[in-house]
Amino acid sequence: MHSVADLRARARQRLPRVVFDFIDGGAGDEATLRRNEAAFQELRLVPRVFVPCRSRDLSTALLGQTYGMPFGVTPMGLCNLAWPGTDLGIARAAAQAGIPYALSTMASTSIEDIARAAPEHTWFQLYVGGDAAIADSLLDRALAAGIRTLVLTVDANFTARRLRDRRNHFALPLRPTPRLLADLASHPHWSLATLAAGAPTFENFKPTAKNPRSIDIKDMLVALAQAHIDWSLLEHARARWPHRLIVKGVLHPEDARRIAALGADGVVVSNHGGRQLAMVPSSIEALPAIRAAVGPDFAVLIDSGVRSGDDIARALASGADFVLLGRTFLYGTAALGAEQGPRATIEILRGELDTAMAQLGCSTIADLRRADRFTPSIPTAPTSRGSA
Ligand SMILES: Cc1cc2nc3c(=O)[nH]c(=O)nc-3n(C[C@H](O)[C@H](O)[C@H](O)COP(=O)(O)O)c2cc1C
Numbered sequence: 165m166h167s168v169a170d171l172r173a174r175a176r177q178r179l180p181r182v183v184f185d186f187i188d189g190g191a192g193d194e195a196t197l198r199r200n201e202a203a204f205q206e207l208r209l210v211p212r213v214f215v216p217c218r219s220r221d222l223s224t225a226l227l228g229q230t231y232g233m234p235f236g237v238t239p240m241g242l243c244n245l246a247w248p249g250t251d252l253g254i255a256r257a258a259a260q261a262g263i264p265y266a267l268s269t270m271a272s273t274s275i276e277d278i279a280r281a282a283p284e285h286t287w288f289q290l291y292v293g294g295d296a297a298i299a300d301s302l303l304d305r306a307l308a309a310g311i312r313t314l315v316l317t318v319d320a321n322f323t324a325r326r327l328r329d330r331r332n333h334f335a336l337p338l339r340p341t342p343r344l345l346a347d348l349a350s351h352p353h354w355s356l357a358t359l360a361a362g363a364p365t366f367e368n369f370k371p372t373a374k375n376p377r378s379i380d381i382k383d384m385l386v387a388l389a390q391a392h393i394d395w396s397l398l399e400h401a402r403a404r405w406p407h408r409l410i411v412k413g414v415l416h417p418e419d420a421r422r423i424a425a426l427g428a429d430g431v432v433v434s435n436h437g438g439r440q441l442a443m444v445p446s447s448i449e450a451l452p453a454i455r456a457a458v459g460p461d462f463a464v465l466i467d468s469g470v471r472s473g474d475d476i477a478r479a480l481a482s483g484a485d486f487v488l489l490g491r492t493f494l495y496g497t498a499a500l501g502a503e504q505g506p507r508a509t510i511e512i513l514r515g516e517l518d519t520a521m522a523q524l525g526c527s528t529i530a531d532l533r534r535a536d537r538f539t540p541s542i543p544t545a546p547t548s549r550g551s552a
Contacts, residue, residue, distance in 0.1 A: 166512065167472065168472055171508075176188075180355070181332065181347050182344060183245050188328075189329065190438035191325055192442030195438075196443070198438075203449050204474075204475045207478045207482065211525060217525055220518050220521045223262075226485055226486045227410075227429050227463055231262055231263050231486075232263055235488065236488055236489075237254055238489060239268035240270075243271065243272055246494040248502065250502045250505075252277065252278070253497060254497065257506035259281065259282035259283075260507070265285055266288070269290055270291065271366075271367060273367055275305050276305070279306075287410075288303075290302060292392075296400075298369075300404065303405060312407040313410065314401070315411075315432065316412065318397075319412070319414075322440075324441070336381035366379045398426050402426060408429045409428045410429060411432070414431045414433055417453040417454050418457070431454065431463075432467055433454050433468075437467065437490050448466065448469065451466055472516050473518070473519070474516055476513065477524065477532055480529065483533075496508055
């Protein structure tokens with residue numbers, strides 16, 4: 165396994181189709197999903213020569229904390245569908261590598277278990293549904309577990325039209341149709357492992373669920389769609405959360421400016437990995453205008469479509485402070501299991517980023533972030549960043 169593409173190909177073989185499509189798919193005709201990856205590939209960095217950089221330091225600081233590398237794991241619900249133990253495996257590998265793991269509200273492992281496994285590196289991602297008291301109790305649990313970085317997701321307040329899931333009749337708990345049974349029977353390794361571990365569920369909702377043993381994904385999505393999302397939500401979160409607060413799912417520069425003005429500490433430029441709407445810009449396209457809107461000192465993170473260390477280098481050179489990856493980590497665990505998969509994924513990304521930095525003439529992440537050293541450009545919309 166030498167690249168994320170290798171991991172994805174193996175994951176596709178090992179996972180039942182209904183599961184692979186849930187992870188891999190996007191909204192509508194999946195144009196955003198494709199655009200996310202294509203826009204990264206089209207972005208070119210021009211190397212500088214005669215720059216000695218025999219050794220590279222990949223560590224970087226974000227909002228007062230130093231991380232071993234400039235990337236981390238973005239929040240994802242139901243990770244344990246990829247393989248039993250995925251959340252814990254990723255959290256442990258992330259802590260070992262000194263990078264953050266953002267645990268989702270919809271995670272298949274509890275806040276407390278993940279915070280215990282990665283005490284310094286767990287972030288918590290909050291979705292606010294129809295019942296604000298549930299959101300507040302999740303915040304209290306995250307605080308009590310020692311978590312100090314909150315990611316408030318604001319781009320998923322309505323159920324997306326994910327056609328692969330509709331065609332596969334994806335539901336949780338899984339409904340045993342003849343097609344699903346054939347799908348599971350042709351992937352016995354996953355099916356037996358998942359049967360032995362117990363089907364994943366929404367662990368963080370067990371204390372408030374009517375039927376904690378069998379929480380329906382449809383109910384969760386309906387609850388999200390009832391969320392009352394306006395600027396008062398951010399004000400409430402800011403007043404209630406005393407530590408680092410990052411708002412995820414921002415594409416418009418004016419929104420980013422207002423989020424900064426309301427006292428958040430950062431934004432994640434994200435289109436939810438193309439899972440919400442098929443007509444929106446790729447996150448790497450949206451990044452430069454957001455950086456320009458919030459200025460050089462506000463923390464700007466990015467996710468959606470990052471599939472390599474080269475993409476991480478592209479994002480940093482285009483103005484991001486930090487990069488998050490989603491599906492990449494689930495391909496890794498589905499391909500290689502919950503223990504080896506996350507570690508191998510991190511190692512592939514680290515090796516690619518290190519090679520890119522050496523070739524580009526960068527010894528540090530700060531070098532890479534000095535965009536005036538390169539000329540990042542998407543050929544269809546060239547932008548001149550000046551020259552060193
Ligand atoms: C299976 C899956 C589940 C996700 N669940 C959540 C979630 O619970 N909360 C959230 O903020 N984003 C969620 N996302 C979106 C990711 O946080 C992120 O924005 C996206 O995956 C980034 O794109 P990438 O997968 O191309 O890296 C999910 C994405 C995937 C693939």
